[in-house]
Amino acid sequence: MCGIIGYIGQKKISPILINGLKKLEYRGYDSAGICVLENGGLTIIKKTGRIEELAKSPELKNVNGAIGIAHTRWATHGEPNEQNAHPHLDCEQKIAIVHNGIIENYQALRELLIKEGHKISSETDSEVLAHLIEKFYKGDLLKAVKETLALVDGAYGMAVIHKDQDKIVVARKGSPLIIGVGEGEMFVASDVPAILEHTKKVIYLNDDEIAVIGQNDYQITNLAGEKLDNKIEEIKWSVEQMEKKGYKHFMLKEIFEQPESISNTLRGRIKDGKIKLSIDFDIKEIKKIVITACGTSWHSALIGKYLLESIAEISTEVDYASEFRYRQPIVTKNDLAIVISQSGETADTLAALREAKQRGAKSLGIINVVGSTISREVDSGIYLHAGPEIGVASTKAFTSQVVALLLLTLYIRQEKGIALDKELLEDLADIPEKIDQALHRAEEVKEIAQKFKDIKNFLYLGRGLNFPVALEGALKLKEISYIHAEGYPAAEIKHGPIALIDENMPVVFIATKNSLSEKIISNMEEVKARQGVVIALVSDSDERIEKIADYIIKVPEVRNELSAIVNSIPLQLLAYYIADLRGLDVDKPRNLAKSVTVE
Numbered sequence: 001m002c003g004i005i006g007y008i009g010q011k012k013i014s015p016i017l018i019n020g021l022k023k024l025e026y027r028g029y030d031s032a033g034i035c036v037l038e039n040g041g042l043t044i045i046k047k048t049g050r051i052e053e054l055a056k057s058p059e060l061k062n063v064n065g066a067i068g069i070a071h072t073r074w075a076t077h078g079e080p081n082e083q084n085a086h087p088h089l090d091c092e093q094k095i096a097i098v099h100n101g102i103i104e105n106y107q108a109l110r111e112l113l114i115k116e117g118h119k120i121s122s123e124t125d126s127e128v129l130a131h132l133i134e135k136f137y138k139g140d141l142l143k144a145v146k147e148t149l150a151l152v153d154g155a156y157g158m159a160v161i162h163k164d165q166d167k168i169v170v171a172r173k174g175s176p177l178i179i180g181v182g183e184g185e186m187f188v189a190s191d192v193p194a195i196l197e198h199t200k201k202v203i204y205l206n207d208d209e210i211a212v213i214g215q216n217d218y219q220i221t222n223l224a225g226e227k228l229d230n231k232i233e234e235i236k237w238s239v240e241q242m243e244k245k246g247y248k249h250f251m252l253k254e255i256f257e258q259p260e261s262i263s264n265t266l267r268g269r270i271k272d273g274k275i276k277l278s279i280d281f282d283i284k285e286i287k288k289i290v291i292t293a294c295g296t297s298w299h300s301a302l303i304g305k306y307l308l309e310s311i312a313e314i315s316t317e318v319d320y321a322s323e324f325r326y327r328q329p330i331v332t333k334n335d336l337a338i339v340i341s342q343s344g345e346t347a348d349t350l351a352a353l354r355e356a357k358q359r360g361a362k363s364l365g366i367i368n369v370v371g372s373t374i375s376r377e378v379d380s381g382i383y384l385h386a387g388p389e390i391g392v393a394s395t396k397a398f399t400s401q402v403v404a405l406l407l408l409t410l411y412i413r414q415e416k417g418i419a420l421d422k423e424l425l426e427d428l429a430d431i432p433e434k435i436d437q438a439l440h441r442a443e444e445v446k447e448i449a450q451k452f453k454d455i456k457n458f459l460y461l462g463r464g465l466n467f468p469v470a471l472e473g474a475l476k477l478k479e480i481s482y483i484h485a486e487g488y489p490a491a492e493i494k495h496g497p498i499a500l501i502d503e504n505m506p507v508v509f510i511a512t513k514n515s516l517s518e519k520i521i522s523n524m525e526e527v528k529a530r531q532g533v534v535i536a537l538v539s540d541s542d543e544r545i546e547k548i549a550d551y552i553i554k555v556p557e558v559r560n561e562l563s564a565i566v567n568s569i570p571l572q573l574l575a576y577y578i579a580d581l582r583g584l585d586v587d588k589p590r591n592l593a594k595s596v597t598v599e
């Protein structure tokens, strides 16, 4: 995600743009820039780092103009640096654009433009938009933007200005964009918090809509040119509420963002029955995989092991990064070291990566933060595109990691010449819908959380892919509610943990339908026989467990390979509601940091 704001009016423009960006910092914050139309030209200032770096630029003081656009970046293509920061200009520096989204066919467009003599200076996908508009511009900015968008595949929320035009043109497809209606001034932005201090009157653009914004007026049309009359909405929320989109915490917002974040992880990576990943080495030569990570990322690594061995038929080890880095691991040039890290800055994971590389392994990162240290040290990688994850407890990054691991698994299978299961690809493409269904059961989960919020200990049990899901569910509860919880392979309880079972030790069973269902029912009966209290995640169509368990959380039925993604949703919600009911700081739990950059 990135944040965009634009202004056209008579007030001092730089504070409006900079303060607007600050309200959008939750959408991305690795670099930022502004472009203002003044003295018959475009003044552009861009800085790497947080928006504060841009705000401190001395050049800002002299900026005066009536029209301007600004952008805070969450890198998807190209590292965070000034060159890649937005706004981007055309060759003649007459046009400036800011863009939020992903241009899937940017490589082809880039080659076309370079062939036609355009000098493209950044590594970003977004810059091609500025050059395409230049290519088509004959005096009508709206027409040039329309002709540009006709060539673009992908998602955009964009704003464009031209040095000879007293307007801003904006367009939306797949990334949010709003118009703010002021008195003798107009605003455009990715989201309401950026402009709420100036106006509560906003117009939401819909996909495939385009607008021309003047100081006192605006005109919205569809790409066919038909005039539209979108309603002016009156915003009732505070800025604080808007940043969280009305959710009480960023963590809850991010849990509910997962249909969108997973759609972004999948975007452009399943096409015509094939998996499209840009892996910069011949992956079919790899003999063994070792996955190393920490915390929640280590849980997704465990899921990756089950997937890689059962689908890609490749031997896979998983190790805590903090252990791997010191244990003299047997890793050779025939091996692939996969490092998983949301932040891309975790010290143990970075050290483990360096250890594996030193021993000759190829390396691949599964990372959310573009341009992070680990992303710059791996040989190749898969970015999650899940957007910034603000809550310390990882939720949307985790499910996107699992999706990325499944894409990698299928890619390896494909490269080894083994046929892909078409239905699995279709079901994977549909997984955001299943997650949405799981999220619709949040109220049922909240009722269960109400009953268990004062419990002191929990056990989480699962088998197969649901064993790492049990570990992750236990960690979520521990880290935000401070309740002790342990995850175990369900069959393991008879080797010790069953001694803990009594009416004060509730057991969460991840018992959705799979080849091990009969076994997990036996484990559930063992717990019930000892007065244990059972909370069971069950597939929609499973009545049998309802007769055994004390509490049921229904989960949409999906095939086994996808079950870890959907089954994690109610466990995230259970942890969240228990912690919130306990009145704890869910987004910033005690003793924890979002990224552990020390040993």
Ligand code: AGP
Binding pocket: 294, 295, 296, 297, 340, 341, 342, 343, 344, 345, 346, 349, 392, 393, 394, 395, 479, 593, 594, 595, 596
């Ligand atoms: C997850 O909820 C925790 N915040 C923590 O375990 C985290 O997964 C771990 O610190 C690894 O972080 P990374 O993915 O950024 O490397």
